[in-house]
Amino acid sequence: MLCPEVLNFPSPKVLTNHRKSENLEPITDVIKMNNFYKSIIITCPDELKTPNAIEELLLEDSDYYKISNCSLTEFLEPVFINSFVQNGDIYCLSANRNCMIQNCAAITPNGILTIHIVEYIYQTLGLEGTKRPHNFYEVNIDLKNLRHPEKIRNALSKLEQFNFYIIWEPNNEDICPSSIAKYFNDKNISVALCTQQVQQVTPVISEIPSVHDVDIEDMVEWIGLLAHNADFSDTENYISTYSLPVSEKSIKSTRISVLIVKGLFTPATLVKVCKSLSEYVSSRDLDHYWASISIQSCEDSLWKWNVGSPMMFQSHDSSCNVFFTESENILYSIGQLKYS
Structure with missing residues (x-):
């Protein structure tokens, strides 16, 4: 050999x-x-x-949630943007993904939906993006100032559904952070409670x-x-002893x-x-x-x-x-x- x-x-x-x-x-x-x-x-x-x-x-x-089989188009809904993006900090990350070989997505507290897309799929979407290493493109969508929503919706509908881990920190302390879990549950999207x-x-x-x-x-x-x-x-003083x-x-x-x-x-x-x-x-x-x-x-x-x-x-x-x-x-x- x-x-x-x-x-x-x-x-x-x-x-x-x-x-x-x-x-x-x-x-x-x-x-x-x-x-x-x-x-x-x-x-x-x-x-x-x-x-x-x-x-x-x-x-x-410290609870957070896992939402399963969710389309990226769900994040473009006006109710979601007005209730959560505009009124708190969202930490949302695609779950159990390898960003070297798979599409990934995230929402950060500044309201940006970032999508990490394999090049050959990106070329079919008609969206503007930035070239990234290893044959990927990055698309950033500002959910707080959404422009051309129908064009973006049509493009994102071509992508697969994702599982996400998500936390919402509302600006108003009187509002329960679990409201975001109820929102997705009411839309018949699977939601699971995760604990530390x-x-x-x-x-x-x-x-x-x-x-x-x-x-x-x-x-x-x-x-x-x-x-x-x-x-x-x-222990005895072997060479590998710490x-x-x-x-x-x-x-x-x-x-x-x-x-x-x-x-x-x-x-x-x-x-x-x-x-x-x-x-x-x-x-x-x-x-x-x-x-x-x-x-x-x-x-x-x-x-x-x-x-x-x-x-x-x-x-x-x-x-x-x-x-x-x-x-x-x-x-x-x-x-x-x-x-x-």
Whole structure:
């Protein structure tokens, strides 16, 4: 059997962002730059359980919905636009799609319906779009200022039906977010309630490294191992053995709580959690204390790497890790394009 020339394969394209800030705003701006997140890891040293106030922010009113076999033309209905697009923030993403080989769609809080279409199908629609990598085109439809609705409706009716995950955050707090589920149910479109999946991990550790004297990459890796409840007990020194971060300013505690929540999260919710974590750290009277949040993106979704880059459907894997300390906030995000 011939051995493939593995050295000829290009390395994955990896993008990193490392910044420190005394204020929380530059950190939350990075989170608000994108819209679709699928899992959260919250780490609180010297705790056996994540503080209730932080956990409640993630789990209260956290339901989202899956609508099945829905035509894109449903989003052009005047009642849908007037009731939901004009009166709140919609986070809607096509479910269980591979944007490298399939059509995808999303609605973002600015009211833009973005459709990611294979080139040979796009050429049959008669819509204006932008060329994207891997033989795709992107069509953006402004639902708040819809022009030529019949032309667009006829074009979208040629596309297949989609399954979507959807969240609606109304501008008026007196209106129930579940109204959008009732709307689709009344139109005989299948709607299923989705809830967040929660896992509390209490790893066995001997001490907690300080974020102030350990490389940020090592801290992120360590938290990842905590989330997997890795065994940190001493073993024989094999070459592949993981070494714990060495910290002179370590927190002398054997307690640490790791909360893992999976589902669909909006930037607004994550910003609230970040503010709560920052306030919690400030309230702790413990030298070198820190807490962190790790946020994982939805892989086949609209994504923007930085302020100057375009937002487009990309098959990617990205995580944003924020460490909160009494003196500063530290962000380390890392992302990889699955196909560059």
